[in-house]
Amino acid sequence: MDRGTLGSESSKHYDAVVIGAGIIGLATAYHLKQSNPNLSVLVIDRMHAAAQGDTAKSAGGCRDMFTSEVSLLLAKSSVDFYRYVQDEMGFNLNLEMLGYLFLLTHRKFSEFERVENRIRKEGIRVRIFERDELAELIPDLVPDPSSEQSKIIGLEQIYKGVFGQDCGIVAPELVAKFYEEQFKKLNGEFLFGIEVKTLRIEAKPTLGLPNEPYAWQEKAFSGVETNRGFIRADSIFVASGSRTSILLDPLGVDCLTKPKKRMIFRVRGEPLNRLLQTKGFSDFNVLPFTFLPKVRGFEVWIRPTRGEKSFWIGASDDIGRRYLFEDEPTAEENYYTYNISPILSEFFPCFANLRPVNSWAGLYDINALDGTPIVDQVSNCIFAIGTSGSGISKADALGRIATALFQGKTETRLFGNKRITASRIGLTNRAVDKEEFVI
Amino acid sequence: MDRGTLGSESSKHYDAVVIGAGIIGLATAYHLKQSNPNLSVLVIDRMHAAAQGDTAKSAGGCRDMFTSEVSLLLAKSSVDFYRYVQDEMGFNLNLEMLGYLFLLTHRKFSEFERVENRIRKEGIRVRIFERDELAELIPDLVPDPSSEQSKIIGLEQIYKGVFGQDCGIVAPELVAKFYEEQFKKLNGEFLFGIEVKTLRIEAKPTLGLPNEPYAWQEKAFSGVETNRGFIRADSIFVASGSRTSILLDPLGVDCLTKPKKRMIFRVRGEPLNRLLQTKGFSDFNVLPFTFLPKVRGFEVWIRPTRGEKSFWIGASDDIGRRYLFEDEPTAEENYYTYNISPILSEFFPCFANLRPVNSWAGLYDINALDGTPIVDQVSNCIFAIGTSGSGISKADALGRIATALFQGKTETRLFGNKRITASRIGLTNRAVDKEEFVI
Numbered sequence: 001m002d003r004g005t006l007g008s009e010s011s012k013h014y015d016a017v018v019i020g021a022g023i024i025g026l027a028t029a030y031h032l033k034q035s036n037p038n039l040s041v042l043v044i045d046r047m048h049a050a051a052q053g054d055t056a057k058s059a060g061g062c063r064d065m066f067t068s069e070v071s072l073l074l075a076k077s078s079v080d081f082y083r084y085v086q087d088e089m090g091f092n093l094n095l096e097m098l099g100y101l102f103l104l105t106h107r108k109f110s111e112f113e114r115v116e117n118r119i120r121k122e123g124i125r126v127r128i129f130e131r132d133e134l135a136e137l138i139p140d141l142v143p144d145p146s147s148e149q150s151k152i153i154g155l156e157q158i159y160k161g162v163f164g165q166d167c168g169i170v171a172p173e174l175v176a177k178f179y180e181e182q183f184k185k186l187n188g189e190f191l192f193g194i195e196v197k198t199l200r201i202e203a204k205p206t207l208g209l210p211n212e213p214y215a216w217q218e219k220a221f222s223g224v225e226t227n228r229g230f231i232r233a234d235s236i237f238v239a240s241g242s243r244t245s246i247l248l249d250p251l252g253v254d255c256l257t258k259p260k261k262r263m264i265f266r267v268r269g270e271p272l273n274r275l276l277q278t279k280g281f282s283d284f285n286v287l288p289f290t291f292l293p294k295v296r297g298f299e300v301w302i303r304p305t306r307g308e309k310s311f312w313i314g315a316s317d318d319i320g321r322r323y324l325f326e327d328e329p330t331a332e333e334n335y336y337t338y339n340i341s342p343i344l345s346e347f348f349p350c351f352a353n354l355r356p357v358n359s360w361a362g363l364y365d366i367n368a369l370d371g372t373p374i375v376d377q378v379s380n381c382i383f384a385i386g387t388s389g390s391g392i393s394k395a396d397a398l399g400r401i402a403t404a405l406f407q408g409k410t411e412t413r414l415f416g417n418k419r420i421t422a423s424r425i426g427l428t429n430r431a432v433d434k435e436e437f438v439i
Numbered sequence: 440m441d442r443g444t445l446g447s448e449s450s451k452h453y454d455a456v457v458i459g460a461g462i463i464g465l466a467t468a469y470h471l472k473q474s475n476p477n478l479s480v481l482v483i484d485r486m487h488a489a490a491q492g493d494t495a496k497s498a499g500g501c502r503d504m505f506t507s508e509v510s511l512l513l514a515k516s517s518v519d520f521y522r523y524v525q526d527e528m529g530f531n532l533n534l535e536m537l538g539y540l541f542l543l544t545h546r547k548f549s550e551f552e553r554v555e556n557r558i559r560k561e562g563i564r565v566r567i568f569e570r571d572e573l574a575e576l577i578p579d580l581v582p583d584p585s586s587e588q589s590k591i592i593g594l595e596q597i598y599k600g601v602f603g604q605d606c607g608i609v610a611p612e613l614v615a616k617f618y619e620e621q622f623k624k625l626n627g628e629f630l631f632g633i634e635v636k637t638l639r640i641e642a643k644p645t646l647g648l649p650n651e652p653y654a655w656q657e658k659a660f661s662g663v664e665t666n667r668g669f670i671r672a673d674s675i676f677v678a679s680g681s682r683t684s685i686l687l688d689p690l691g692v693d694c695l696t697k698p699k700k701r702m703i704f705r706v707r708g709e710p711l712n713r714l715l716q717t718k719g720f721s722d723f724n725v726l727p728f729t730f731l732p733k734v735r736g737f738e739v740w741i742r743p744t745r746g747e748k749s750f751w752i753g754a755s756d757d758i759g760r761r762y763l764f765e766d767e768p769t770a771e772e773n774y775y776t777y778n779i780s781p782i783l784s785e786f787f788p789c790f791a792n793l794r795p796v797n798s799w800a801g802l803y804d805i806n807a808l809d810g811t812p813i814v815d816q817v818s819n820c821i822f823a824i825g826t827s828g829s830g831i832s833k834a835d836a837l838g839r840i841a842t843a844l845f846q847g848k849t850e851t852r853l854f855g856n857k858r859i860t861a862s863r864i865g866l867t868n869r870a871v872d873k874e875e876f877v878i
Contacts, residue, residue: 152646153655201759207591215756215778216592216734249762254697254807258688295655317654319817320640323688339654368693369808369866378758427808434867 014042014189016406017224017233019196019247021045022055023172023391024384025239026179027399032237033186035403041188042231044224046195051176054241055391057362059264059303059314061289062393063100063167064124067115067436070424071372071394072122077414078396082170084415091178094171098304099281099288100164103134103143103347105156108293112162115436129161137280138287145346155346156293163281169289169303172392179399195227198250199236199381221381237402238383241391242325242363253378256427257386258323259363263331265340265356268310272350276309287311292347300343310357315340316389323366331359364389371435375401376426382406388435401425453481453628455845456663456672458635458686460484461494462611462830463823464678465618466838471676472625474842480627481670483663485634490615493680494830496801498703498742498753500728501832502539502606503563506554506875509863510811510829511561516853517835521609523854530617533610537743538602538720538727542573542582542786545598547732554875568600576719577726584785594785597732602720608728608742611831618838634666637689638675638820660820676841677822680830681764681802692817695866696825697762698802702770704779704795707749711789715748726750731786739782752795754779755828762805770798803828810874814840815865821845827874840864 015036018029021043029043047053064076086093104112119126131143144157184190202222203213213219223232238244242259278287284306292300297319303312313336336356345352367374367386374386375398382405384398391398397414401422404412412422424431454475457468460482468482486492503515525532543551558565570582583596623629641661642652652658662671677683681698717726723745731739736758742751752775775795784791806813806825813825814837821844823837830837836853840861843851851861863870 154657211773211777213759214781215737215754215759215774216782218593218735219759249697252699252756252758252760252762254762254805256695256808258693260691296657298654315654317691319691320652320654320658321691323691323693334650335654338650342653343655366693369695369869428873430808 013232015039015233016041016235016237017231018043018237018239019224020053020239020241021047021050021180021190021192022053022239022241023051023176023395024241024387024398025237026050026176026183027395028237028239028384028402029188029399030179030183031399031403032406033183033188035407037186041183042191042233043183043188044191044194044196044226044231046193048192050180050190051173054362055172055176057264057360058172058392059312060169060172060392061100061167061303061390062095062170063164063390064393065100065119065126065164065167067119068370068372068433069122070420070432071390071435072119072124073414073418073420074373074394074397075390076122076124077416077418078394079166081396081415082175085178093174093178095168096170096284097166097168097282098284098286100167101129101281101288101290102162103158103291103293104160104162105293106159107156109159109162111436125165127163127165129163131158131160134158134161138275138278140275140348140350142347142349147346149342150346153295153342153346155295155343158293158347163288167289170392175392175395196247197225197227199223199247200225200230201251220379234380235406236381238381238385241385242365244365244383244385246325248383253381255383255385256369256374257365257367259325260321260323260366261326261329261361262316262364262389263314263335263359263361265313265331265336265359266305266308266310267313267351267354267356268308269354271354272311275311275348275350276304276306292343295343298339300340302344302348313340313344313356326363329361329363331361333359370432372425372432373398374425374427375405375422376428377405452671452673454478454672455480455674455676456670457482457676457678458663459492459678459680459682460486460489460619460629460631461492461678461680462490462615462834463680463826463837464676465489465615465622466834467676467678467823467841468627468838469618469622470838470842471845472622472627474846476625480622481630481672482622482627483630483633483635483665483670485632487631489619489629490612493801494611494615496703496799497611497831498751499608499611499831500539500606500742500829501534501609502603502829503832504539504558504565504603504606506558507809507811507872508561509859509871510833510874511558511563512853512857512859513812513833513836514829515561515563516855516857517833518605520835520854521614524617532613532617534607535609535723535745536605536607536721537723537725538604539606540568540720540727540729541601542597542730542732543599543601544595544732546595548599548601550875551601564604566602566604568602570597570599573597573600577714577717579714579787579789581786581788586785588781589785592734592781592785594734594782595732597786602727606728607721609831614831614834635686636664636666638662638686639664639669640690659818673819674845675820677820677824680824681804683804683822683824685764687822692820694822694824695808695813696804696806698764699760699762699805700765700768700800701755701803701828702753702774702798702800704752704770704775704798705744705747705749706752706790706793706795707747708793710793711750714750714787714789715743715745731782734782737778737782739779741783741787749796752779752783765802768800768802770800772798809871811864811871812837813864813866814844814861815867816844
């Protein structure tokens with residue numbers, strides 16, 4: 001059912017309702033149901049199918065390379081799980097380990113060297129490319145731009161490349177589909193096209209008096225008020241990405257994240273053909289997911305999309321890019337023209353005469369404190385947010401941690417037998433070192 | 440000047456503009472000017488005089504009793520400074536050290552015992568009152584309510600009282616007046632009745648091209664766009680309390696605080712006369728600023744106001760009290776009737792038949808992460824926020840830290856020769872233990 005008010009559903013009482021059928025909500029729903037097969041679990045979403053929100057806008061980057069111990073643990077176990085799903089379970093995710101290539105200036109490489117040992121010790125496979133090697137493998141790359149424009153911009157030359165071997169790209173919609181199908185096989189339920197108005201808090205026990213709940217009463221979340229009626233639930237999982245604070249603020253719960261727009265521009269054309277056939281990095285013989293040197297916090301990236309013979313281009317900025325929730329964020333052509341293109345064309349002149357053939361935008365939900373996701377619990381409401389752009393890379397771990405919180409477990413077993421204390425990524429006893437590789 | 444567009448002011452270029460003439464803005468402006476007498480400093484505010492916003496709504500609590508090391512340092516040095524201002528400089532602040540009395544259940548007292556030594560070691564003077572002593576000193580107190588209502592609410596009996604000797608009340612408007620006058624003596628300037636629309640970011644240097652600033656340009660704040668024109672400034676200080684995120688979000692700066700309404704109800708009447716003459720706690724022979732036992736996170740407090748022979752009653756709640764910015768927050772009579780009164784009347788039956796004679800409401804700017812203020816810098820913009828209800832108690836220290844950041848000093852000398860590393864209360868390298876005594 002997809003329209004009108006809720007019929008039998010509205011009178012139904014679920015053990016758990018998951019708000020949001022994006023990648024985090026789906027991973028949560030799957031692990032919840034898998035660990036507790038008898039639980040009645042309903043996933044609801046305002047869109048008319050799964051993974052139609054910011055998950056669909058994602059660049060689908062998939063990496064195990066993070067500097068913070070916690071991020072690394074979340075990402076490595078998640079990426080390893082996706083590999084297992086594709087290689088062992090035979091479920092195609094379009095997971096291509098074509099690598100992440102960070103092109104670094106001298107100064108940035110020195111910063112990397114300070115964390116290099118720690119990263120390697122965690123089992124992250126990293127390879128360093130000298131500038132000469134880069135120039136040889138990628139003839140289209142100009143490692144030391146020297147034009148007038150590059151001087152005005154203040155570009156520094158590339159010193160070395162840091163290559164993450166076990167990174168790559170994945171199709172977010174296929175990862176979503178995997179979780180969705182598994183969840184359905186376990187008799188998990190979906191309800192689409194339904195908008196949550198608010199989460200209802202009730203006194204527990206209720207006294208049957210006016211104006212309850214009182215401030216001094218024990219309170220719990222009793223369900224979800226929607227545009228199609230009330231859905232009662234014993235537990236609520238909020239996995240609504242950039243909408244999370246819209247749901248939690250009215251309840252007095254601060255999720256400490258804010259939405260920020262990120263845009264992707266698709267570029268294709270004959271001048272890019274050689275770049276699409278770059279050898280020496282991976283068996284895919286394609287340019288890795290490549291990050292140009294940051295210029296005052298502004299970082300341009302290039303993501304190959306072999307199937308459509310194109311590159312997706314994006315960038316991250318910080319100061320000056322507003323925090324704002326938007327229902328329909330759009331990509332700004334000027335952003336490509338004035339911000340991305342001047343830098344991209346200097347390091348990769350083959351892009352100089354091409355214009356994006358299309359573009360789209362989504363919202364990051366940014367945790368400005370440490371750039372690492374938050375999974376926390378307030379009463380019987382569990383929320384998983386703040387992925388700060390690496391939701392795909394960490395979704396599986398977040399789903400497992402949300403499930404562990406539900407089960408009252410202090411420790412979560414992630415894929416590959418790695419363990420994490422759930423409270424580390426909660427807000428009350430947060431123990432996260434700040435992530436440096438936020439892209 | 441108070442109306443119309445800016446005349447000569449708009450063409451004037453200030454070394455520093457402080458947004459917000461509340462207690463934090465004023466303390467900042469004063470210390471800034473005092474440390475840098477040649478600086479041209481302008482304080483602007485949307486109200487028509489200083490300290491008319493949330494500073495005016497404050498309960499004026501003034502305490503050195505905090506559990507976190509950082510909060511304690513900020514508060515002790517600030518309260519000591521106010522004492523110095525009143526006792527040594529002869530500037531009346533209506534500072535009355537009538538003490539803070541926390542009425543604790545057995546469980547809460549055990550929690551207090553875990554931090555007691557640490558607090559005492561910091562020089563905080565604390566006295567423990569046994570239940571019998573409390574009952575004798577405060578005949579109006581019922582330490583072990585046993586009515587039907589108290590059972591329904593789930594009140595636990597008071598086990599002991601923890602009394603902070605060097606705590607009390609102060610008139611926020613007089614502290615504000617002190618800073619205002621000192622700042623004026625140093626030739627600091629004010630502009631009232633002016634609303635900030637946005638902070639302007641400019642490329643530095645500018646290229647004179649369209650659509651600047653570009654994401655890759657060096658950027659700095661160049662001034663403040665107001666309803667009365669542009670004010671240019673080399674540095675901007677944001678001390679706008681609950682409005683801070685409204686100013687900083689559009690610039691992509693997350694101040695990690697959210698506003699939450701707090702209400703105060705003034706109650707007076709003959710049944711309270713004995714309470715107003717409570718002996719044995721301070722030379723003021725009045726009930727201390729008293730905190731009733733928390734009931735599921737809900738804490739009612741009583742603040743004596745001798746001059747008007749009344750008590751101010753307030754409470755703090757958490758879950759269920761929404762985060763919301765409101766231009767004109769108002770007190771809800773139902774909140775007193777259904778939430779505060781049932782608890783207040785059980786422990787202090789003398790309040791049972793009285794109704795508030797008036798009430799008001801303001802906004803806390805809450806840092807949900809650790810309940811401790813944030814002073815941080817982004818480019819040439821410094822913001823001081825997140826006082827979480829203890830702005831008066833910490834304002835002086837925050838003003839000094841903001842000034843130290845401006846001066847590029849890593850260490851701040853607080854009043855009484857205490858020192859703090861400014862970055863500890865910034866966001867990037869935050870090193871704050873969570874405050875337990877948020878009221």
